[in-house]
Amino acid sequence: MPRTVKRARVKFAGREVEFVDRVTAIGQVEELAEGGTWWPLVVYGPEGCGKTALLRQARAILEEYGYHVVYVNPLAERVEEMLQYTPSVRSIVEEALRLIPEPYSRIVDVAISVAGHIMRSLSRPRLAVLMDDVFQAVGVDKAEQYVKALLNLIEWPPADYDKIVVLVASSEGVTRARIGRHRWAEIRAMWNMPREGFQQLYEQLPGPKPPLDEAWRWTGGNPETLERLYRAGWDVGNIVDSIIINKELSGAFVRRWDSRLWRAVEDPDYLWEEDEELAKELTERNFVALMNARRRDMWIDVPPPERDPELGIGRYYAWQTPLHREAVRRVLGAAR
Ligand SMILES: Nc1ncnc2c1ncn2[C@@H]1O[C@H](COP(=O)(O)OP(=O)(O)OP(=O)(O)O)[C@@H](O)[C@H]1O
Numbered sequence: 001m002p003r004t005v006k007r008a009r010v011k012f013a014g015r016e017v018e019f020v021d022r023v024t025a026i027g028q029v030e031e032l033a034e035g036g037t038w039w040p041l042v043v044y045g046p047e048g049c050g051k052t053a054l055l056r057q058a059r060a061i062l063e064e065y066g067y068h069v070v071y072v073n074p075l076a077e078r079v080e081e082m083l084q085y086t087p088s089v090r091s092i093v094e095e096a097l098r099l100i101p102e103p104y105s106r107i108v109d110v111a112i113s114v115a116g117h118i119m120r121s122l123s124r125p126r127l128a129v130l131m132d133d134v135f136q137a138v139g140v141d142k143a144e145q146y147v148k149a150l151l152n153l154i155e156w157p158p159a160d161y162d163k164i165v166v167l168v169a170s171s172e173g174v175t176r177a178r179i180g181r182h183r184w185a186e187i188r189a190m191w192n193m194p195r196e197g198f199q200q201l202y203e204q205l206p207g208p209k210p211p212l213d214e215a216w217r218w219t220g221g222n223p224e225t226l227e228r229l230y231r232a233g234w235d236v237g238n239i240v241d242s243i244i245i246n247k248e249l250s251g252a253f254v255r256r257w258d259s260r261l262w263r264a265v266e267d268p269d270y271l272w273e274e275d276e277e278l279a280k281e282l283t284e285r286n287f288v289a290l291m292n293a294r295r296r297d298m299w300i301d302v303p304p305p306e307r308d309p310e311l312g313i314g315r316y317y318a319w320q321t322p323l324h325r326e327a328v329r330r331v332l333g334a335a336r
Pocket residue numbers: 010011012013017018019020021022045046047048049050051052053054133171197201223224227
Protein backbone atom coordinates (compact mmCIF):
# COMPACT_ATOMS: atom_id res chain seq x y z
CA MET A 1 0.00 0.00 0.00
CA PRO A 2 1.38 3.44 -0.86
CA ARG A 3 2.40 5.50 2.12
CA THR A 4 0.18 8.50 2.67
CA VAL A 5 1.91 11.80 3.01
CA LYS A 6 0.98 14.09 5.83
CA ARG A 7 -0.87 17.09 4.45
CA ALA A 8 0.27 20.53 5.61
CA ARG A 9 -2.14 23.05 7.09
CA VAL A 10 -2.44 26.20 5.02
CA LYS A 11 -4.57 29.31 5.23
CA PHE A 12 -7.31 29.76 2.72
CA ALA A 13 -10.02 32.42 2.74
CA GLY A 14 -9.57 33.17 6.42
CA ARG A 15 -9.58 29.60 7.63
CA GLU A 16 -7.08 26.84 8.09
CA VAL A 17 -7.44 24.10 5.54
CA GLU A 18 -5.58 21.02 4.51
CA PHE A 19 -3.29 21.30 1.50
CA VAL A 20 -5.33 19.74 -1.30
CA ASP A 21 -4.58 17.89 -4.52
CA ARG A 22 -1.18 18.45 -6.22
CA VAL A 23 -0.58 14.74 -6.02
CA THR A 24 2.03 14.82 -8.75
CA ALA A 25 3.92 17.61 -7.02
CA ILE A 26 3.90 15.69 -3.76
CA GLY A 27 5.43 12.68 -5.50
CA GLN A 28 8.06 14.95 -7.07
CA VAL A 29 8.99 16.44 -3.70
CA GLU A 30 9.31 12.93 -2.27
CA GLU A 31 11.72 12.09 -5.07
CA LEU A 32 13.74 15.17 -4.25
CA ALA A 33 13.72 14.18 -0.60
CA GLU A 34 15.06 10.76 -1.50
CA GLY A 35 17.82 11.94 -3.78
CA GLY A 36 18.49 15.55 -2.79
CA THR A 37 18.97 18.29 -5.37
CA TRP A 38 22.16 18.76 -7.42
CA TRP A 39 21.23 22.28 -8.34
CA PRO A 40 18.87 24.75 -6.77
CA LEU A 41 15.43 23.97 -8.17
CA VAL A 42 13.71 27.19 -9.15
CA VAL A 43 9.95 26.99 -9.57
CA TYR A 44 8.15 29.66 -11.57
CA GLY A 45 4.41 30.08 -11.41
CA PRO A 46 1.76 32.77 -11.77
CA GLU A 47 1.06 35.03 -8.82
CA GLY A 48 -1.24 33.25 -6.41
CA CYS A 49 -1.01 29.82 -8.07
CA GLY A 50 -0.02 28.15 -4.81
CA LYS A 51 3.78 28.37 -4.57
CA THR A 52 3.89 29.28 -0.89
CA ALA A 53 1.37 26.56 -0.07
CA LEU A 54 3.48 24.07 -2.00
CA LEU A 55 6.59 25.07 -0.05
CA ARG A 56 4.66 24.49 3.17
CA GLN A 57 3.71 21.06 1.95
CA ALA A 58 7.31 20.46 0.86
CA ARG A 59 8.47 21.34 4.35
CA ALA A 60 6.11 18.75 5.85
CA ILE A 61 7.35 16.07 3.45
CA LEU A 62 11.01 16.88 3.92
CA GLU A 63 10.68 16.81 7.68
CA GLU A 64 9.13 13.36 7.41
CA TYR A 65 12.25 12.36 5.51
CA GLY A 66 14.45 13.57 8.34
CA TYR A 67 15.44 16.92 6.90
CA HIS A 68 16.06 20.03 8.95
CA VAL A 69 14.21 22.70 7.01
CA VAL A 70 14.95 26.40 6.80
CA TYR A 71 12.25 28.45 5.07
CA VAL A 72 12.69 32.09 4.22
CA ASN A 73 10.24 34.61 2.82
CA PRO A 74 11.52 38.20 2.87
CA LEU A 75 8.08 39.50 1.88
CA ALA A 76 6.21 37.83 4.72
CA GLU A 77 3.85 40.15 6.51
CA ARG A 78 5.23 39.50 9.97
CA VAL A 79 8.85 39.27 11.01
CA GLU A 80 8.41 35.91 12.69
CA GLU A 81 7.14 34.49 9.41
CA MET A 82 10.20 35.62 7.45
CA LEU A 83 12.42 32.87 8.75
CA GLN A 84 10.91 29.55 9.79
CA TYR A 85 12.64 26.32 10.62
CA THR A 86 12.30 22.84 11.99
CA PRO A 87 12.28 23.02 15.82
CA SER A 88 15.23 20.61 15.91
CA VAL A 89 17.57 23.42 14.79
CA ARG A 90 16.12 26.20 16.92
CA SER A 91 19.15 26.72 19.13
CA ILE A 92 21.53 26.65 16.16
CA VAL A 93 19.46 29.18 14.25
CA GLU A 94 19.08 31.44 17.26
CA GLU A 95 22.79 31.37 17.86
CA ALA A 96 23.48 32.23 14.21
CA LEU A 97 20.97 35.09 14.36
CA ARG A 98 22.67 36.52 17.44
CA LEU A 99 25.91 36.86 15.51
CA ILE A 100 24.32 38.95 12.77
CA PRO A 101 23.31 42.57 13.31
CA GLU A 102 19.81 43.38 12.04
CA PRO A 103 19.25 39.95 10.49
CA TYR A 104 15.77 40.72 9.20
CA SER A 105 17.00 43.51 6.97
CA ARG A 106 18.87 40.99 4.82
CA ILE A 107 17.16 37.78 5.64
CA VAL A 108 18.03 35.98 2.39
CA ASP A 109 21.78 36.21 3.09
CA VAL A 110 21.06 35.28 6.66
CA ALA A 111 19.18 32.14 5.63
CA ILE A 112 22.12 31.00 3.51
CA SER A 113 24.55 31.54 6.34
CA VAL A 114 22.18 29.84 8.79
CA ALA A 115 22.19 26.82 6.47
CA GLY A 116 25.98 26.78 6.60
CA HIS A 117 25.86 27.06 10.36
CA ILE A 118 23.56 24.04 10.58
CA MET A 119 25.93 22.00 8.42
CA ARG A 120 28.85 22.85 10.67
CA SER A 121 26.94 22.19 13.87
CA LEU A 122 25.42 18.82 13.05
CA SER A 123 27.06 15.70 11.82
CA ARG A 124 26.18 15.05 8.17
CA PRO A 125 22.66 16.48 8.39
CA ARG A 126 19.88 16.35 5.89
CA LEU A 127 19.19 19.96 5.16
CA ALA A 128 16.56 21.75 3.09
CA VAL A 129 16.56 25.43 2.19
CA LEU A 130 13.23 26.73 0.90
CA MET A 131 13.24 30.25 -0.50
CA ASP A 132 9.98 32.02 -1.20
CA ASP A 133 9.67 35.25 -3.19
CA VAL A 134 13.34 35.98 -2.85
CA PHE A 135 13.94 37.45 -6.31
CA GLN A 136 11.20 39.96 -5.79
CA ALA A 137 12.91 41.04 -2.58
CA VAL A 138 16.53 41.09 -3.69
CA GLY A 139 15.76 42.51 -7.13
CA VAL A 140 16.16 41.15 -10.63
CA ASP A 141 19.81 42.13 -10.82
CA LYS A 142 20.76 40.08 -7.83
CA ALA A 143 18.70 36.99 -8.63
CA GLU A 144 21.55 35.28 -10.45
CA GLN A 145 23.96 36.05 -7.66
CA TYR A 146 21.72 34.38 -5.11
CA VAL A 147 21.18 31.32 -7.24
CA LYS A 148 24.96 31.04 -7.55
CA ALA A 149 25.31 31.35 -3.78
CA LEU A 150 22.80 28.52 -3.36
CA LEU A 151 24.65 26.38 -5.89
CA ASN A 152 27.85 27.01 -3.93
CA LEU A 153 26.13 25.82 -0.79
CA ILE A 154 25.39 22.54 -2.59
CA GLU A 155 28.76 22.15 -4.30
CA TRP A 156 31.14 23.71 -1.78
CA PRO A 157 29.41 23.23 1.55
CA PRO A 158 31.19 24.52 4.64
CA ALA A 159 30.86 21.01 6.12
CA ASP A 160 29.70 17.59 5.07
CA TYR A 161 26.03 16.85 4.64
CA ASP A 162 24.05 13.73 3.99
CA LYS A 163 21.55 15.26 1.55
CA ILE A 164 20.50 18.74 0.64
CA VAL A 165 17.37 20.09 -1.06
CA VAL A 166 17.24 23.67 -2.29
CA LEU A 167 13.93 24.99 -3.60
CA VAL A 168 13.24 28.52 -4.75
CA ALA A 169 9.77 29.77 -5.71
CA SER A 170 9.16 32.88 -7.77
CA SER A 171 6.51 34.60 -9.83
CA GLU A 172 9.03 37.02 -11.32
CA GLY A 173 9.03 35.87 -14.92
CA VAL A 174 11.73 38.38 -15.84
CA THR A 175 14.35 36.63 -13.78
CA ARG A 176 13.74 33.37 -15.56
CA ALA A 177 15.74 34.11 -18.68
CA ARG A 178 18.54 35.53 -16.57
CA ILE A 179 18.82 32.41 -14.49
CA GLY A 180 18.23 30.14 -17.45
CA ARG A 181 21.31 31.38 -19.27
CA HIS A 182 23.62 29.88 -16.64
CA ARG A 183 23.70 26.27 -15.62
CA TRP A 184 23.35 27.13 -11.99
CA ALA A 185 19.82 25.96 -11.44
CA GLU A 186 17.15 23.66 -12.68
CA ILE A 187 14.09 25.62 -13.71
CA ARG A 188 10.59 24.26 -13.62
CA ALA A 189 7.21 25.78 -14.19
CA MET A 190 4.11 25.44 -12.07
CA TRP A 191 0.58 26.32 -13.04
CA ASN A 192 -2.70 27.15 -11.32
CA MET A 193 -4.69 24.34 -9.72
CA PRO A 194 -6.04 21.58 -11.91
CA ARG A 195 -9.80 21.42 -12.06
CA GLU A 196 -10.31 18.73 -9.37
CA GLY A 197 -8.06 20.44 -6.85
CA PHE A 198 -9.72 23.75 -7.57
CA GLN A 199 -13.09 22.19 -6.95
CA GLN A 200 -11.96 20.98 -3.55
CA LEU A 201 -11.03 24.52 -2.58
CA TYR A 202 -14.23 25.93 -4.04
CA GLU A 203 -16.28 23.48 -2.00
CA GLN A 204 -14.70 24.71 1.21
CA LEU A 205 -16.07 28.20 0.65
CA PRO A 206 -19.36 28.92 2.35
CA GLY A 207 -22.24 29.94 0.08
CA PRO A 208 -23.90 31.59 -1.60
CA LYS A 209 -21.52 31.22 -4.47
CA PRO A 210 -21.62 31.11 -8.25
CA PRO A 211 -21.58 27.73 -10.00
CA LEU A 212 -18.21 25.99 -10.09
CA ASP A 213 -17.97 26.42 -13.86
CA GLU A 214 -18.18 30.17 -13.57
CA ALA A 215 -15.58 30.33 -10.80
CA TRP A 216 -13.31 28.21 -12.97
CA ARG A 217 -13.71 30.43 -16.01
CA TRP A 218 -12.88 33.59 -14.05
CA THR A 219 -9.94 32.24 -12.11
CA GLY A 220 -8.51 29.61 -14.44
CA GLY A 221 -7.89 27.59 -11.27
CA ASN A 222 -5.86 30.27 -9.50
CA PRO A 223 -6.54 29.77 -5.78
CA GLU A 224 -5.67 33.29 -4.74
CA THR A 225 -8.04 34.76 -7.30
CA LEU A 226 -10.74 32.44 -5.99
CA GLU A 227 -10.04 33.69 -2.50
CA ARG A 228 -10.18 37.31 -3.60
CA LEU A 229 -13.42 36.80 -5.48
CA TYR A 230 -14.96 35.21 -2.43
CA ARG A 231 -13.85 38.10 -0.23
CA ALA A 232 -15.21 40.60 -2.75
CA GLY A 233 -18.63 38.93 -2.62
CA TRP A 234 -17.98 37.46 -6.09
CA ASP A 235 -17.83 40.90 -7.65
CA VAL A 236 -15.64 40.20 -10.68
CA GLY A 237 -15.47 43.86 -11.68
CA ASN A 238 -13.94 44.67 -8.33
CA ILE A 239 -11.08 42.21 -8.84
CA VAL A 240 -10.49 43.36 -12.41
CA ASP A 241 -10.30 46.92 -11.10
CA SER A 242 -7.70 46.03 -8.53
CA ILE A 243 -5.57 44.31 -11.16
CA ILE A 244 -5.78 47.48 -13.28
CA ILE A 245 -4.83 49.66 -10.33
CA ASN A 246 -2.14 47.48 -8.76
CA LYS A 247 -0.41 46.83 -12.05
CA GLU A 248 -0.73 50.45 -13.10
CA LEU A 249 -2.35 49.50 -16.34
CA SER A 250 -2.66 52.95 -17.83
CA GLY A 251 -4.37 54.27 -20.92
CA ALA A 252 -0.95 55.34 -22.16
CA PHE A 253 0.32 51.79 -21.89
CA VAL A 254 -2.53 50.21 -23.80
CA ARG A 255 -2.53 52.93 -26.47
CA ARG A 256 1.18 52.40 -26.99
CA TRP A 257 0.61 48.73 -27.90
CA ASP A 258 -3.00 48.97 -29.04
CA SER A 259 -3.63 46.49 -31.87
CA ARG A 260 -0.72 44.32 -30.79
CA LEU A 261 -2.23 44.02 -27.33
CA TRP A 262 -5.58 43.11 -28.86
CA ARG A 263 -3.91 40.28 -30.70
CA ALA A 264 -2.34 39.00 -27.49
CA VAL A 265 -5.75 39.16 -25.82
CA GLU A 266 -7.19 37.07 -28.64
CA ASP A 267 -4.35 34.57 -28.64
CA PRO A 268 -1.39 34.69 -26.25
CA ASP A 269 0.74 32.67 -28.68
CA TYR A 270 0.86 35.75 -30.88
CA LEU A 271 3.53 36.88 -28.39
CA TRP A 272 5.71 33.89 -29.13
CA GLU A 273 5.18 33.89 -32.86
CA GLU A 274 5.35 37.57 -33.64
CA ASP A 275 5.97 39.97 -30.81
CA GLU A 276 8.96 39.45 -28.56
CA GLU A 277 8.88 43.05 -27.46
CA LEU A 278 5.36 42.96 -26.10
CA ALA A 279 5.99 39.48 -24.66
CA LYS A 280 8.80 40.92 -22.58
CA GLU A 281 6.66 43.80 -21.40
CA LEU A 282 3.73 41.59 -20.35
CA THR A 283 6.02 39.07 -18.67
CA GLU A 284 7.75 41.81 -16.73
CA ARG A 285 4.42 43.05 -15.46
CA ASN A 286 3.36 39.52 -14.60
CA PHE A 287 0.38 39.47 -16.95
CA VAL A 288 1.51 36.47 -18.93
CA ALA A 289 3.74 33.50 -18.23
CA LEU A 290 6.04 31.69 -20.62
CA MET A 291 5.33 28.01 -20.91
CA ASN A 292 7.40 26.94 -23.87
CA ALA A 293 8.57 23.81 -22.10
CA ARG A 294 5.94 21.14 -22.32
CA ARG A 295 7.81 18.09 -21.20
CA ARG A 296 6.28 16.76 -18.02
CA ASP A 297 9.60 16.67 -16.20
CA MET A 298 9.97 20.40 -16.70
CA TRP A 299 6.94 21.04 -14.52
CA ILE A 300 6.12 20.84 -10.88
CA ASP A 301 2.77 19.18 -10.63
CA VAL A 302 0.88 19.02 -13.92
CA PRO A 303 1.05 21.46 -16.82
CA PRO A 304 -2.17 23.06 -18.07
CA PRO A 305 -3.70 21.80 -21.32
CA GLU A 306 -1.71 22.81 -24.39
CA ARG A 307 -4.35 25.23 -25.49
CA ASP A 308 -7.38 26.54 -23.74
CA PRO A 309 -8.47 29.69 -25.55
CA GLU A 310 -11.26 30.31 -23.07
CA LEU A 311 -8.81 30.56 -20.20
CA GLY A 312 -6.19 32.38 -22.28
CA ILE A 313 -3.74 29.48 -22.35
CA GLY A 314 -1.63 28.95 -25.44
CA ARG A 315 1.07 26.53 -26.38
CA TYR A 316 3.85 29.00 -25.55
CA TYR A 317 2.34 31.78 -23.52
CA ALA A 318 -0.61 32.02 -21.16
CA TRP A 319 -2.42 34.82 -19.39
CA GLN A 320 -1.76 34.29 -15.70
CA THR A 321 -5.51 34.16 -15.12
CA PRO A 322 -8.51 35.03 -17.31
CA LEU A 323 -9.01 38.12 -15.13
CA HIS A 324 -5.55 39.43 -16.04
CA ARG A 325 -6.62 39.25 -19.65
CA GLU A 326 -9.95 40.80 -18.78
CA ALA A 327 -8.17 43.75 -17.13
CA VAL A 328 -6.22 44.41 -20.31
CA ARG A 329 -9.31 44.01 -22.44
CA ARG A 330 -11.23 46.46 -20.33
CA VAL A 331 -8.59 49.18 -20.46
CA LEU A 332 -8.17 48.61 -24.19
CA GLY A 333 -11.90 48.99 -24.68
CA ALA A 334 -11.98 52.18 -22.66
CA ALA A 335 -9.07 53.63 -24.61
CA ARG A 336 -10.80 53.24 -27.93
N1 LIG B 1 -3.02 22.96 -2.78
C1 LIG B 1 -3.60 23.85 -1.98
N2 LIG B 1 -4.41 23.47 -0.96
C2 LIG B 1 -5.01 24.37 -0.16
N3 LIG B 1 -4.86 25.69 -0.27
C3 LIG B 1 -4.05 26.15 -1.25
C4 LIG B 1 -3.39 25.26 -2.14
N4 LIG B 1 -2.68 26.01 -3.01
C5 LIG B 1 -2.87 27.29 -2.66
N5 LIG B 1 -3.69 27.38 -1.60
C6 LIG B 1 -4.15 28.62 -0.94
O1 LIG B 1 -4.44 29.57 -1.97
C7 LIG B 1 -3.95 30.87 -1.65
C8 LIG B 1 -2.92 31.32 -2.68
O2 LIG B 1 -1.83 30.43 -2.67
P1 LIG B 1 -0.31 30.87 -2.35
O3 LIG B 1 -0.27 32.02 -1.44
O4 LIG B 1 0.43 29.65 -1.96
O5 LIG B 1 0.13 31.32 -3.81
P2 LIG B 1 1.52 31.93 -4.27
O6 LIG B 1 1.81 31.34 -5.59
O7 LIG B 1 2.52 31.76 -3.20
O8 LIG B 1 1.15 33.46 -4.42
P3 LIG B 1 2.13 34.74 -4.53
O9 LIG B 1 2.61 34.76 -5.94
O10 LIG B 1 1.23 35.88 -4.21
O11 LIG B 1 3.22 34.54 -3.53
C9 LIG B 1 -3.38 30.74 -0.25
O12 LIG B 1 -4.38 31.07 0.67
C10 LIG B 1 -3.03 29.27 -0.16
O13 LIG B 1 -2.97 28.82 1.17
